[in-house]
Amino acid sequence: MAKDDLASFVAGLPKAELHVHHVGSASPRIVAELAARHEGRSPVPADPALLAEYFTFTDFAHFIEVYLSVVDLIRDAEDVRTLTYGVAQDLAAQQVRYAELTVTPYSSVNRGIPAEAFCEAIEDARIAAEKELGLVLRWCFDIPGEAGLASAEQTLRIALDQRPDGLISFGLGGPEIGVPRPQFKPYFDQARAAGLRSVPHAGETTGAQTVWDAIRELGAERIGHGIHAAQDPELLAYLGEHGIPLEVCPTSNLRTRAVADLAEHPLAAIVAAGVPVSVNSDDPPMFGTTLNNEYVVAARLLDLDAAGVAELARQGVRHSFASEQVKSTLLAEIDSYAAIA
Numbered sequence: 319m320a321k322d323d324l325a326s327f328v329a330g331l332p333k334a335e336l337h338v339h340h341v342g343s344a345s346p347r348i349v350a351e352l353a354a355r356h357e358g359r360s361p362v363p364a365d366p367a368l369l370a371e372y373f374t375f376t377d378f379a380h381f382i383e384v385y386l387s388v389v390d391l392i393r394d395a396e397d398v399r400t401l402t403y404g405v406a407q408d409l410a411a412q413q414v415r416y417a418e419l420t421v422t423p424y425s426s427v428n429r430g431i432p433a434e435a436f437c438e439a440i441e442d443a444r445i446a447a448e449k450e451l452g453l454v455l456r457w458c459f460d461i462p463g464e465a466g467l468a469s470a471e472q473t474l475r476i477a478l479d480q481r482p483d484g485l486i487s488f489g490l491g492g493p494e495i496g497v498p499r500p501q502f503k504p505y506f507d508q509a510r511a512a513g514l515r516s517v518p519h520a521g522e523t524t525g526a527q528t529v530w531d532a533i534r535e536l537g538a539e540r541i542g543h544g545i546h547a548a549q550d551p552e553l554l555a556y557l558g559e560h561g562i563p564l565e566v567c568p569t570s571n572l573r574t575r576a577v578a579d580l581a582e583h584p585l586a587a588i589v590a591a592g593v594p595v596s597v598n599s600d601d602p603p604m605f606g607t608t609l610n611n612e613y614v615v616a617a618r619l620l621d622l623d624a625a626g627v628a629e630l631a632r633q634g635v636r637h638s639f640a641s642e643q644v645k646s647t648l649l650a651e652i653d654s655y656a657a658i659a
């Protein structure tokens with residue numbers, strides 16, 4: 319299928335996105351608006367061309383540094399609401415009908431936004447997005463691994479004390495190197511006991527052992543990235559047998575140097591081993607991509623035609639934590655779209 323035809327097929331295809339970060343999805347328009355508000359007091363350029371250059375990373379640590387400089391732009395609940403609704407608009411414009419947005423409340427609460435105001439702002443945007451954009455948003459609250467156990471404690475507290483209606487899962491992001499997963503077991507145990515689903519990042523910038531730890535210590539039901547599971551055939555077999563999906567974000571892995579180039583991306587080996595996957599964008603504006611583009615990249619890596627791409631979209635729905643009703647509605651939409659496209 320020609321690339322243009324595939325891209326237009328993807329553009330109209332109803333989709334679910336399971337691995338996309340709140341601040342990481344701030345569009346250049348929103349970042350410019352926030353940077354202009356803090357003119358001179360932030361390294362983040364307001365000019366879109368300069369911003370594109372600013373979003374070029376030498377390694378993963380540099381990516382986290384840039385990511386946190388954008389977090390610094392978010393100073394009050396209004397910024398949080400503006401950001402969240404803007405992300406919802408960008409998702410809905412790509413026919414995303416359901417998304418699990420990874421939110422890092424610690425990073426904003428730690429900068430002075432009260433937890434209650436933060437949660438009210440994201441909930442206000444979620445309700446508006448469902449009503450006005452037909453987009454069902456749910457939250458994953460994730461621990462910024464670079465902030466250690468203090469941030470784990472506070473993230474859990476905010477999740478359990480505020481418990482916004484859209485909250486469904488508990489995660490762990492940030493660097494993996496120097497941030498071993500087992501130390502977070504007590505927090506994931508409490509989050510899971512409270513009914514939150516476990517979706518830590520692992521195997522993005524470190525190897526298979528981190529994925530094993532995420533499964534055995536944190537009770538992971540899905541793995542953020544997990545691409546270096548491909549190093550361990552036993553782990554791939556385990557993921558396939560137990561139906562533990564990997565939330566794969568191909569361009570992210572390239573831009574953060576988690577893989578040297580897309581030709582080496584292990585997505586095809588992971589799928590060939592029978593491991594369930596979903597395709598995601600992670601931090602699309604920061605990586606110069608969109609979810610639609612990630613579907614095109616994945617189709618190229620997996621040599622898929624339109625039917626294969628529609629099946630990728632179905633996988634995103636099936637591996638979501640959406641209600642059965644949302645799942646069946648969205649699967650039916652995908653089927654009717656794929657039938658006529």
Ligand SMILES: O=c1[nH]cnc2c1ncn2[C@@H]1O[C@H](CO)[C@@H](O)[C@H]1O
Binds near residue numbers: 385386460491492519
């Ligand atoms: O691809 C990624 N891997 C790991 N962390 C990420 C990624 N994208 C965004 N973050 C976010 O960076 C924050 C920095 O504190 C982490 O909390 C994580 O949510």
